[in-house]
């Protein structure tokens with residue numbers, strides 16, 4: 001599969017995202033997780049949650065940049081970034097044999113996608129819980145996605161905390177999402193204060 005499927009490099013290619021971008025206590029928590037990961041003792045997934053514009057996606061991309069620069073500690077395919085909505089759409093199209101991104105010589109199957117999902121060194125699934133309700137298909141794909149990366153590096157990003165995730169999905173999903181390392185973001189919307 002083409003590496004361009006994972007779009008994170010395109011998000012902001014001119015910027016080098018250093019972990020110093022992440023402030024204080026959050027950087028400490030993420031630094032601890034990375035140190036534990038190097039010793040194979042990390043509590044994944046990492047759930048980054050908080051209101052809009054506080055830097056969650058930026059922090060996740062810093063971590064992906066770090067993983068990309070430290071391939072020995074993060075072996076596998078290149079770090080990947082995708083939103084939950086895109087991932088569900090792509091999986092749904094693949095199930096129907098209709099996922100054919102440009103540059104590919106034929107449709108990509110559901111099993112190809114699951115393979116990609118399991119062999120990528122780290123994946124960021126962004127914008128989780130962006131809608132108040134999720135379809136059965138969305139629920140199943142997200143649940144399988146969590147189960148199939150159990151114990152592997154996975155960064156989950158949401159505007160919702162564990163309690164709200166439990167409302168939008170259910171306790172089983174929320175327990176999986178919040179079962180590793182949880183980092184709550186607070187503060188001002190950086191987009192507004194720019």
Ligand SMILES: Nc1ncnc2c1ncn2[C@@H]1O[C@H](COP(=O)(O)OP(=O)(O)OP(=O)(O)O)[C@@H](O)[C@H]1O
Pocket residue numbers: 021022023050051052053054055056057058059158159190191
């Ligand atoms: N540490 C930082 N220093 C400077 N700018 C930052 C920092 N973190 C984020 N930004 C900028 O602030 C804006 C919002 O950041 P980001 O997209 O990461 O927020 P978010 O929490 O993911 O928001 P949303 O919930 O809306 O997706 C972006 O333009 C980003 O480049």
Ligand SMILES: [Mg+2]
Pocket residue numbers: 056057058126127157
């Ligand atoms: Mg974001």
